[in-house]
Amino acid sequence: MTLARLRPGENGRITKMGAIGPLKRRLMDMGVLIGERIKVEKIAPLGDPIEVTIKNYNLSLRKKEAEGIEVEVVK
Amino acid sequence: MSAQTAEDITQSAEHGLNSREKIITIAVAGNPNSGKSTLINALTGSRLHVGNWPGVTVEKKLAIFEYEGTKIRLVDLPGTYSLSPYTQEEIIAGDYLVHEKPDLVINVVDATNLERNLYLTVQLLELGIPVIVAMNIYDEALTRGYEINIKTMEELLGVRVIPTVATKKTGLDDLLKAITGAADSAFLHRPKRLNYGNDIETAASVVESHVRNSNPQLVENYPLRWLSFKLMEGDHHAMEGINLGDIPFVGEATKHLIKAHGEDIESIMADERYALAAGIAHEVLKKPEFRKMEVTEKIDRIVLNRFLGIPIFLAAMWLMFKLTFDFSAPFADWIDAMTTGPFKRWAEAFLGFFHAPAWTTSLVTDGIIAGVGFVIVFVPVIFAMMLFITFLEGSGYMARAAFVMDRAMHAIGLHGKSFIPMLLGFGCNVPAVYATRTLENPRDKALTVLLIPLMSCGARLPVYVVFIGAFFPSHAGTVLWSLYVMGIGLAIVMGLIFKRTLFKGESPMFIMELPPYRMPSFKSLMIHTWEKGKHFLIKAGTYILAVSILVWFLLNLPWGVEQRKDSYLGQMGQVIAPALEPLGFGTWEAAASLVSGLIAKEIVVGTMGEIYVQKADEADKKEIPTLKDDLKEIGTSFAAAAQHAAENVISTFGIASMSSEESVEETEARSSLRGVIKGQFTPLSAYVFITFVLLYMPCVVVAIAMRQEFGTWKWFGIAFGYQMALAWGVAFLIFQGGKLLGIGG
Numbered sequence: 001m002t003l004a005r006l007r008p009g010e011n012g013r014i015t016k017m018g019a020i021g022p023l024k025r026r027l028m029d030m031g032v033l034i035g036e037r038i039k040v041e042k043i044a045p046l047g048d049p050i051e052v053t054i055k056n057y058n059l060s061l062r063k064k065e066a067e068g069i070e071v072e073v074v075k
Numbered sequence: 076m077s078a079q080t081a082e083d084i085t086q087s088a089e090h091g092l093n094s095r096e097k098i099i100t101i102a103v104a105g106n107p108n109s110g111k112s113t114l115i116n117a118l119t120g121s122r123l124h125v126g127n128w129p130g131v132t133v134e135k136k137l138a139i140f141e142y143e144g145t146k147i148r149l150v151d152l153p154g155t156y157s158l159s160p161y162t163q164e165e166i167i168a169g170d171y172l173v174h175e176k177p178d179l180v181i182n183v184v185d186a187t188n189l190e191r192n193l194y195l196t197v198q199l200l201e202l203g204i205p206v207i208v209a210m211n212i213y214d215e216a217l218t219r220g221y222e223i224n225i226k227t228m229e230e231l232l233g234v235r236v237i238p239t240v241a242t243k244k245t246g247l248d249d250l251l252k253a254i255t256g257a258a259d260s261a262f263l264h265r266p267k268r269l270n271y272g273n274d275i276e277t278a279a280s281v282v283e284s285h286v287r288n289s290n291p292q293l294v295e296n297y298p299l300r301w302l303s304f305k306l307m308e309g310d311h312h313a314m315e316g317i318n319l320g321d322i323p324f325v326g327e328a329t330k331h332l333i334k335a336h337g338e339d340i341e342s343i344m345a346d347e348r349y350a351l352a353a354g355i356a357h358e359v360l361k362k363p364e365f366r367k368m369e370v371t372e373k374i375d376r377i378v379l380n381r382f383l384g385i386p387i388f389l390a391a392m393w394l395m396f397k398l399t400f401d402f403s404a405p406f407a408d409w410i411d412a413m414t415t416g417p418f419k420r421w422a423e424a425f426l427g428f429f430h431a432p433a434w435t436t437s438l439v440t441d442g443i444i445a446g447v448g449f450v451i452v453f454v455p456v457i458f459a460m461m462l463f464i465t466f467l468e469g470s471g472y473m474a475r476a477a478f479v480m481d482r483a484m485h486a487i488g489l490h491g492k493s494f495i496p497m498l499l500g501f502g503c504n505v506p507a508v509y510a511t512r513t514l515e516n517p518r519d520k521a522l523t524v525l526l527i528p529l530m531s532c533g534a535r536l537p538v539y540v541v542f543i544g545a546f547f548p549s550h551a552g553t554v555l556w557s558l559y560v561m562g563i564g565l566a567i568v569m570g571l572i573f574k575r576t577l578f579k580g581e582s583p584m585f586i587m588e589l590p591p592y593r594m595p596s597f598k599s600l601m602i603h604t605w606e607k608g609k610h611f612l613i614k615a616g617t618y619i620l621a622v623s624i625l626v627w628f629l630l631n632l633p634w635g636v637e638q639r640k641d642s643y644l645g646q647m648g649q650v651i652a653p654a655l656e657p658l659g660f661g662t663w664e665a666a667a668s669l670v671s672g673l674i675a676k677e678i679v680v681g682t683m684g685e686i687y688v689q690k691a692d693e694a695d696k697k698e699i700p701t702l703k704d705d706l707k708e709i710g711t712s713f714a715a716a717a718q719h720a721a722e723n724v725i726s727t728f729g730i731a732s733m734s735s736e737e738s739v740e741e742t743e744a745r746s747s748l749r750g751v752i753k754g755q756f757t758p759l760s761a762y763v764f765i766t767f768v769l770l771y772m773p774c775v776v777v778a779i780a781m782r783q784e785f786g787t788w789k790w791f792g793i794a795f796g797y798q799m800a801l802a803w804g805v806a807f808l809i810f811q812g813g814k815l816l817g818i819g820g
Binding site: 017022027029030031033034042043044045046047048049055056058059062 | 190342382477590
């Protein structure tokens, strides 16, 4: 399952980073790493982008970017 | 060139100092939103100089000051999350640290977000330069119940850690003492070499010994640790910077590492750096078990709400737009009245006293004073706009605005943050171009700037008003509305075209922090607003003045020209006119009016008045006011302008009503112009003409703003070219289509 499909309020743990190149490095620089816990907070009023919490701060990214991040749902 | 400004500033600032004394250079690095700007403002105040980094539009801030006998040269690096070579900011920061070798780095760290901030710290330590950590926003961390063990942190990192609260100026003295202390004993501040784990360390030591043997002079110039890490990561930018190609043994050394981790080397390094950051954060930080809902969360529940998000955003934008232009308009009018009134009269009197020839007087009053006035007229709106933009950014709302609008803007290849500059464009394109500073990515910025001129600015309105009044009085609203909608519609079309041509390829990413809401300090607001206004006045002002003098010459040359038709401008009109024939207004008068719109679109109506309507100069002779009258007028009219501005601001909130005051004279001039153009245009060609005015080119001030923001004329050239083609094409279609349909012939 990808991060883009998590619903607001749901938590996930990152299992795989499908993104490549600068996008991947940028995500990693922002703390989006394998094993990290991530929570979807909100979806923007127009349906994209999404807001997540990771490493205790809020990050926004487009759904297309979130599709490259595999997660497993955690309670 | 804007690129050299920063260096000029440095040199001139250094020049004033005693060159025998040593100056220590400190670079300030930190994450965006870590309060770095506020800290620098608090440390340096008015000694801060703002320029650009060479070749790019990223701001470079510099200051030279003295603390307890030590001269300090402070360089602010762009805010970055990392030192990877992927964004402009990261490249600038990384290159500066490696190649300019500052004596000391101050790393501003947000105490409320330790782990992510320490990721940059870990990378800074790799450079081997002495580091001092400013643990900023310390008060907020304490309020949240965080306990940070400063002593342990100093031991783990091997560098000084100073708690600071930049907004309250707490800890600044300690920080400055640490800086001057480090200057005397730099060796005590060499950071610790952190342990990256067996696999990485083994590979790194292999690479290190190879580099030491094969490139001894490189090792003298660059930190070995950094060299080996960059080689392992295959950082092409860094390698090019030090003239080093691929080294074969590196692949051999990292092979085992990649195999063991099953990842690419960049990911392994990033992972390890974060592991170190997390480890340190875990050691030194104690958080309360129970977390309260923070203010930011509460505000975002409303501001980013599915249903309320967009209405709130639009309301905020409307308010900002209205306040910006309502507040600045009376002051702009006042400046305009002053330069065309008293100042002009004084210059005339002064030059008359010395029996200066008439052309000199005209050059000084109509060329220079009018030109200067023209520059200053923009100052209120630029100051007002910068104040709002700085507030939006500093408070954290800008990121939310981008979040809310990104979907819509992304559809035409733009970024969520593009919306605000585009909106400002409806007031005036000039501050709109400056407002694109908030866009970090050069591609997003260029595309936004290209589309801004299609937003119909306030200066084009008088032209519409004259034509609509003459030809479509009963459908005024609809016609006006159609022009604005046409501009927006064409912006969408052009956005889609540019996205597929000029800016082909992957659109930039939207990985953006939503920082906690914070109140920007008054001082920061003032410094930013002032810097921007000053920048405009000095840099743009010079160009604009030159252009307005050029226009004066166009209007008044060759010598002794009697008729406007024979002036260079008139001659240009005659040359251009045939090209406008297929659009229905192929007269030299129309062409010359459009040429005069080059300096500013509000001039079009004035030029038309001059060209079309025979000037009744005799009727103009009024009593010449005395100096005392003039001075009195300046004072009272300024007071009136201030009052008017205040009223406008209040009326925005529906308390008072706005008084409309168009001077009788102006209305009369317009109505006579209206009569004349009725004979020169048909309703169809009139509509085509105002369409052309809407689309044909950004004014010279916008051109200069574009030049200033990009450091090259390239983007203005593209804007000029496509807009001319667009204006001609659309006008042609409307006119010929209209003729075919038999409308207004």
